[in-house]
Amino acid sequence: MKKIILLFTILISQFAVSQFADPTANFFINGNVNLYKLKEYDTKVKGNPYLDEKFKTGEIIFGNGTKYNAQIRLNVSEQKFEIRNNQNKKASAIDIDQTVTIKIEDEIYKLFSFKFNKPENTIAILEEISKLESYGLYYFPQKKIEMPIKPNVSAPATGFTKPPSPKWVDNSVFLILNNNKSYIVPSSHKKMQALNLLDGKAYKKYRKANRLNLKNKESLKDFVTYLNSIQP
Numbered sequence: 367m368k369k370i371i372l373l374f375t376i377l378i379s380q381f382a383v384s385q386f387a388d389p390t391a392n393f394f395i396n397g398n399v400n401l402y403k404l405k406e407y408d409t410k411v412k413g414n415p416y417l418d419e420k421f422k423t424g425e426i427i428f429g430n431g432t433k434y435n436a437q438i439r440l441n442v443s444e445q446k447f448e449i450r451n452n453q454n455k456k457a458s459a460i461d462i463d464q465t466v467t468i469k470i471e472d473e474i475y476k477l478f479s480f481k482f483n484k485p486e487n488t489i490a491i492l493e494e495i496s497k498l499e500s501y502g503l504y505y506f507p508q509k510k511i512e513m514p515i516k517p518n519v520s521a522p523a524t525g526f527t528k529p530p531s532p533k534w535v536d537n538s539v540f541l542i543l544n545n546n547k548s549y550i551v552p553s554s555h556k557k558m559q560a561l562n563l564l565d566g567k568a569y570k571k572y573r574k575a576n577r578l579n580l581k582n583k584e585s586l587k588d589f590v591t592y593l594n595s596i597q598p
Contacts, residue, residue, distance in 0.1 A: 399460050399461070399463075401460055404448060411531065412533035413509075413535075415441055416439050422438060422439065424436060424437070424438035426449070428465065436450065437450045438470050440470070440507065446461050447462070462491075474494045475494070480541075480543055481546055482550075495586075495587055499597070500544060500593070501543070501563075501590050503586055504540070505540055506539050506540075506541050508538050511534055514533075540586055551580055563593060576588060
């Protein structure tokens, strides 16, 4: 009788895990990943909390080298990846630790700890664009809900004025990391020069010769490669 009860318990447990953990039930075997139900959002808010709302082909790579293929997207607001399999399209949210790498098409994402606008370290998911000896280039995806500003003047008594809706705002930035210190890549060359990654004359010379574009990933990647090349 005890054997029958034990067997029944094991079967029920396996069924429950397969139902919840799908698309890749073996995540639990490898550890380093926790699964959650997808968070629901207010449909009245314009936009979405994702880096890209579409699921894309990707890989989850564990520290021991084990890899799993899945359809993946990044929920920037929750700092969680959402995954689904190709069979039933059932999706789950996952968080990762620093031993796990997520690859979405040609982009690499990891969990990092770094200084960012406050004394204590920030822990966040970054896209690893260029990791070199001294300086590295990363993309920090950020989104938050921005509430509309209420007008000071009341709406007229006659007629109807639809109030503005809240919306998701993209605050993503490129970061240059050096020994746990982060430099936010600004939108202007004047502010970029003020970071003193190069002295004034050297920066102007590089900018002019290479047509440095502070909003372009490849242009910034070349700049960071140059920074590393001139280190003693």
